[in-house]
Amino acid sequence: MAKNKVLNITEIEDGVKKYLQIIVGMISSLNFWRCMTS
DSSP states (O other), X not given: OXXXXXXXXXXXXXXXXXXXXXXXXXXXXHHHHHHHHO
């Protein structure tokens, strides 16, 4: 059971990192468009 929990935690961490990268990319692209349009 402990090994499964550790694997699940690492999988969740990987998912969170990918999710954060997507959010950062969206925010940076929004800032880019703001600079271009203003």
